[in-house]
Amino acid sequence: MSKPLVSIENVSFSYEGQQDPALNNISFDIYEGEWLAIVGHNGSGKSTLAKLLNGLQFPQEGTISVCGITLSEETVWDIRKNVGMVFQNPDNQFVGTTVQDDVAFGLENHGVPREIMVDRVQTSLDKVKMGTFLNQEPHHLSGGQKQRVAIAGVLALQPSIIILDEATSMLDPRGRAEVIETVRELKTRENITVISITHDLEEAAKADRIIVMNKGKLYREGTPEEIFEMDEELIKLGLDIPFPVKMSKKLRQKGIGLTKSYLTEEELVTELWTSHSKM
């Protein structure tokens, strides 16, 4: 992990007319090239956090800086160029009448010359494997496809960070898998920093680091292994434990010698095999 790309210092935020602050004195850094998952139950403040990172809301206290720029009314447009966002509802972020128009929308907003646009639209769509859908209309696409177009729209602007704000929560399993796979590929190939805001623990398990939010506070921070050690505590927070972790625990209870909890089924099975095939 290298230098912090985003730093959040003592940030608080309350919505008008609500007693409890949505975010209460939050501080953490996000590093270049990492995949950070921010998890928490609905209403834990995780989506508010996403909105602040993109300047859709401004913190009432504390500072946020992205790529060395401190967020303010003046710098917000520069920050938005660096931070792309994919939202929850696939329909309500699709602006164009066709796939290519939608991807071009952000480029048009930033005044990119047309020759460059044509090229970027195509390459971004190719990256999310939607390159052959240029003229397709949104109502003929599946939810997963629409979200991939949204990702292409973000990529076209060549941001350094992409935020997925519960981007998979309205998709079916196939769509969810498509989107996660796309993001994973992008992260390795383009070295893009990914912040995924989610309550899907399987999705979070794929991240490099997890932040758990609860009642507007940063509850815990750590690697997926560390976070899933929390076990029952996660369930109390309205979250869940990924299946392989649950299973590792059950097996240990049955007296099977596993050294730790495993985050993927592959690891679990491999460990079972290596530790027992010697007998």
Added chain:
Amino acid sequence: MDISLKNVEYRYQADSPFERLAISDVSIDIPSGTYLAIIGHTGSGKSTVLQHLNALLKPTRGSVVIGSREIRAKRKEKNLKGVREKVGIVFQFPEHQLFEETVEKDIMFGPMNFGVSEKEAKARARAAINLVGLSEEILEKSPFDLSGGQMRRVAIAGVLAMEPEVIVLDEPTAGLDPRGRKEIMDLFYSLHKQKNLSTVLVTHSMEDAARYADEIVVMHQGKVFTKGTPELIFSNPQALIELGLDVPEVVGLQLRIEESFKTKFKKISLSEDELAEMVAEFLEGGGLK
């Protein structure tokens, strides 16, 4: 109340250039008291089947028997209210159907459409709001001032207040967090048991299908691909995987273990405890020899 679909076919926009065959030759029996799960991909015809269960769609071929009522293709069907009163549907994102000024009125809307008196409907609203785990104070609020999770519960209460004998659920937990998901699924399961309802769950979640259903129907490309008890359906996981469907995680893990130890356990386990038990037994018994 029994429901049965007999060789049902449905074409959208029949006899127009836009005609599209959605399901064909679908036969499913849902005896009273069954918990049935329908699984399949988006576009496999699950939702079309669902809409036949209370005559929102009428078959273009075949027939649907709902209780004592038969709905047949090519026949004008009138007065379907009796059917709809007995079969309540909770659609995906049911909170989108809320419209009244107060939660109470919204819950009363269904029952009153079916001729229940205002007094009775009020009583039902109170009972229903308790059932879904919300406090009675909420009855006076506007449904649009509630959180997403609360709105979902209010919408569900609106269906429960109709006191249906059959409850049809279309992805009732979509978009909820893990806790909300579990609470809602447990709620429907306990209602199913207590009130001896028939429940039909349309879902993508193999976990839910394995956990709650007595019977599973797998839909594929508009046809019933296979049906049977969860044990039976998941005992042939390969078939589901070939359709591109998931299997419950427990089943998936069992397959992996079997593969790497080159063995076959005596049966497919549907719960974590069962699998842990079998694995332990196997390893204690010497594992690989």
Added chain:
Amino acid sequence: MMEKMIFGRYVPGDSILHRMDPRSKLIIVFLFVCVVFIANNAWTYGILAAYTFIMVGMSKISPRFLYGGLKPIFLLVVFTFLLHIFMTKEGDIVFELGWLKIYEGGIRQGIFISLRFFLLILITSLLTLTTTPIEITDGLETLLNPLKKVNFPVHELALMMSISLRFIPTLMQETDKIMKAQTARGVEYNSGPIKERIKAIVPLLIPLFISSFKRAEELAVAMEARGYKGGEGRTKYRQLTWGMADTGMILFLAAVTILLIVLRG
């Protein structure tokens, strides 16, 4: 009947008319609407009709399809014809039956006016049949561009139109979904007394409004996040290309216009 209606619909194709720049098509339709009023005798109306049928031929849209789709509107044409026949009292009486007197002028007027109406409908239908709504929007935006100087919100208007077009299918699906949900709760949309049916609209409209507002709000946030801050400094992805055909077609109409002026009685 509504499914067959083609007024305002787009039919994909690859004819000259389909490939033309929407701007030239809009200009032609606009000119045609003016030119129609030049015609005042059999010759000039004949030329106009010939022009229109040449256009129909060029669109490669089957005349039978066109006829089927415009049938309901033809009723209006017939009505216009009858109206003029009975109302115009000019020239000699051609036919008399009791109180009913039909004048020569009436027949003439009836034929001319309804023909004019008929040709206008055909030409405007050809525009929508061969041009996607979004192309029309783009064309309008570019044509109206000079109006920006007088602070007319051209860009905003065009964006509004294109977003509405984008969301029409989404809202249709939504309407269907809510209708089904309320039907399951005992509302009847297809039967029952009129009064009940009107009442049934409320549980449909309110959720539809609320979800549309929510969509609009989310869409606005998404647009902002993607850097939208108004038309200022924006470039355009969709490009309109003016070709030989466009100039040619406009010149053709100009020639027809001159001919009409010459032959006008």
